[in-house]
Amino acid sequence: MAWLPVDALESGMKLAADLKGPDGSMLLPKGIVLTESHIASLRRRGVTRADVGDGAADAQGDAASLDPAFIEAAAGAVARRFAANDTEFPAIAVLFEAAALHQARELARGMPLPPDFFPSPQAESSSDLFFREEGSVKDLVASEVKLASFPDIYFKIRQVLDSPVSSPSQVADVISKDTSLSAKLLKLVNSPFYGLPHRIDSISRAVMVIGGQEISTLVLGISAINAFKDIPPELINMRTFWEHSVAVGVYARLLGAATGQGGAERLFVAGILHDIGRLVLFKKMPHAAVEAIYYAKANGLPLYAAEEEVMGFAHPLVGGLLLRAWKFPDALVSCVACHHKPAGCKGSLEPAILHVADVMAVAMGLAPPASATVPILDVVAWERLGLAPERLGELAEEGFGQVDEIVSAFFPVRKS
Structure with a gap:
């Protein structure tokens, strides 16, 4: 066990145990690598410390505990990657x-x-x-x-956004008609990519929190995959x-x-x-x-x-x-x-x-x-x-x- 105050946490550290909020709710699972977004979110939620175990130094880049044979083999493989x-x-x-x-x-x-x-x-x-x-x-x-x-859903959203009388609810309504896209968008919004303090459970809420222009840009990228x-x-x-x-x-x-x-x-x-x-x-x-x-x-x-x-x-x-x-x-x-x-x-x-x-x-x-x-x-x-x-x-x-x-x-x- 190695509990550190939130202000001492750094991106790259790995949680050694599940991290729960002051109310007992699950916040982050054991084994996740902390990011700056995670740490900022923990501060907002009132979390004061986290268990990063005895491997905190390793997570920050200390190679001393690794087998030299692993380091040598890894360096040889990576060197080929950097040939140019x-x-x-x-x-x-x-x-x-x-x-x-x-x-x-x-x-x-x-x-x-x-x-x-x-x-x-x-x-x-x-x-x-x-x-x-x-x-x-x-x-x-x-x-x-x-x-x-x-896929034309992005252009439908752009049409709404470009209208002088559009509203966030109209953007959400267009996106919500595509259930597959909506599910992927919500997974992205609730991922460590954003590190939001509360779970977003609807497209309308996502538009309100992140913004219509930003959501339309994300829809553009997600739609391209299809x-x-x-x-x-x-x-x-x-x-x-x-x-x-x-x-x-x-x-x-x-x-x-x-x-x-x-x-x-x-x-x-x-x-x-x-x-x-x-x-x-x-x-x-x-x-x-x-x-x-x-x-x-x-x-x-x-x-x-x-x-x-x-x-x-x-x-x-x-x-x-x-x-x-x-x-x-x-x-x-x-x-x-x-x-x-x-x-x-x-x-x-x-x-x-x-x-x-x-x-x-x-x-x-x-x-x-x-x-x-x-x-x-x-x-x-x-x-x-x-x-x-x-x-x-x-x-x-x-x-x-x-x-x-x-x-x-x-x-x-x-x-x-």
Whole structure:
């Protein structure tokens, strides 16, 4: 037992026992990794202390208690992940250390190292439906838009929000008509992502607490998940794809808060959507997409760089064009289109935040096996954030406490 006062708690600590409120109600379960949102919520609820056990130091990054063999094996595996980056650069060095320590802890828990990945033979034999010689990337996106119209509930909500006489109850009424969407939205609102002091049990209450504009942005991201359901499983495990997307959204939101940037929900949704162009490529150019995966592995490249070599363009351009065709807000379109090259989007900090969030997610192993090489960190984008490198390690650990619960709200079955 190691009871600490709430003011001494730090993100990354793990509860050693169920935590109950002053009235005896269950607040947080044993084993959960505390986040800043959790700690702030505990203060609001009048909780004075929590049991973080004897492993508090380990949860904060002390590797002294781990078997050196685990540390060595983890560092070797993580080094391959960082092949395209300079691990001497301070921000990358901090992420490397955080990733290696996390992997070593996983080994100590009996979890194996991630297996090497190769596309299935079925994927290799896939035939492309679009060829560069037959049209431009705009033609590729146009053909996808014709076949897969975006769910219209977001635009119904936007119509209500844009009306000068709209009310929160009208927004809630539109969302409530879609029971599946409502259930997922409520799970998200009640997750550690928000750390609200009281459970939200209705869409109308969610709109009142979080705001109509913010809820509509979340609906945008959640609905996008439903727009791509027919990707062949031999090409990609969709749960790992969306897990990475959620992780980028969570890290973007945390980075936004750390830098004082507003638009938390917009940053989260930008993370949800940032790789959506990859799904178009898997549908229209599966053979070329698989070729890009092999090229990336053979040359130690991030996947977007391999796509440019193999196809002549990469998934950020495709994703940006798709979202523009779907009439998404310009800020989201720019974020998605520029997330690997944020210098191409002038004026806004959000593409830089999304870029660093993507680097963090892949660095920490929250990425599909096919794109496990950490994207090359844009130094200018990183410097624009104005954060100390050590802050990345803290945020990387904090994000783990949110990702899995959010993903489970969308995908109840565990990934294979």
